[in-house]
Amino acid sequence: MAEFDSTQIGHSLHINGEYHNTLDIEGFSQMMKDPSYCYKFYWLEAIVDIVSEGIQDTNFDAIIDEMICNAWYSVREFHIHLSGMQADGLVRDGLERAVLKLTELSNLPANASKVEIKNAIREHNADLKLAKEQLTNMVPSRALAGFFSKSAEEVPWGSIRRLTEYIRRIDSTVIRLPYTFGDSSKLKKEVHFNSDWMRMIQDNTVNILGWIQYEKVKWLQNNNPEVPGLIYKLAPMDEKMRKLNNVRKLWEGILDVREVRDVFTGNPIVSKQYDVDHFIPWSFVMNDELWNLMPMDSSLNSSKSNKLPKWDPFFIVFAENQFGMYKLIHEKEELHKRFEACYRDNLHSIWAGQELYRPGNTKEEFYNILQKNMQPVYDSARRQGYEIWNYQLL
DSSP, X not given: OOBOOXXXXXXXXBOOHHHHTTSOHHHHHTTTSSOSSTHHHHHHHHHHHHXXXXXXXXXXXXXXXXXXXXXXXXXXXXXXXXXXXXXXXXBOOXXXXXXXHHHHHSOOOTTOOHHHHHHHHHHTHHHHHHHHHHTTSSHHHHTTHHHHTTOOXXXXXXXXXXXXXXXXXXXXXXXXXXEEEOSOOGGGOEEEEOHHHHHHXXXXXXXXXXXXXXXXXXXXXXXXXXXXXXXXXXXXXXGGGOOOHHHHHHHHHHHHHSOOBOTTTOOBOOTTSEEEEESSOHHHHOSOOGGGEEEEEHHHHHHHTTOBOOHHXXXXXXXXXXXXXXXXXXXXXXXXXXXXXXXXXXXXXXXXXXXXXXXXXOHHHHHHHHHHHHHHHHHHHHHHTOOBOOOOOO
């Protein structure tokens, strides 16, 4: 099995001696070197996915469909920009543009399954053609550049036809490449995988995908510096990760003592008939911190979904509920015990423990601490493209 050297992860890929003796593993480790756009990572990831299924012959069209599926969730659910934004506000990355184009053409939800995404691509393939063709320009060939150093022949980058011939010639006379191309053009261009490389990839799929993800996360974090928890935003998340039980018990205890009004409707929250939800969407913050959670009318939760509530007037009502909770946890021993039960899963922010929930804050001090720390997170989510929820106070 492949092994990663923790001191060199992201720089080289360590494969056992059997493959080092037969394949150019160093060339393979260069396949993600010096990317200009994020879709280089998705290209290699799609190839690994396809090869792991035992497919030896495919084409650009099928690989790009796989890339769109793999990027869909990050772009749609989490509003990740794959290669940042241009100064004029336009999306830089062609794969992100393809995902957004499919969004315009279809009614797919952000959490659509891979089968649903591929069905939508087939349905709208004609309208997606231009966006998909742009992804075939350089990356399929550039990804092989690490192998070309073994040849003294100059690489004919300026001609697709001559480059296709060059790749075949290198493969047959100099060094075996992971894949070669057929003679068709654009999306129909064939991709043929070498059987020895297929076996290496199949034997090391988990480790290779982990290596790709590591490099991809570094790239995405550099291009989305304000986004928290980015490593969790590459694939659909398991809802079991949500840790709300102790928070719910805390709010249940508070409801036994005092009335709490819904942030949005103004109506009293009814015990055991509400949801615990995030003011700033979970899909952005990727945590269940107590300072961002509120009891909420269950009937509104699906409508709010992962949208941002309007800051005004809703934040001030949210802060009032938080302050009401704050006062009670310092007045009632039983409620303080329930608050302490939230430490493990819902109280990790240093500022919340040291400032917000410390004893002795006045109402004004509490509001100011909460706003000072929440508003920058809210503003970051807004800049990242999160929609504003259009709920209107009646």
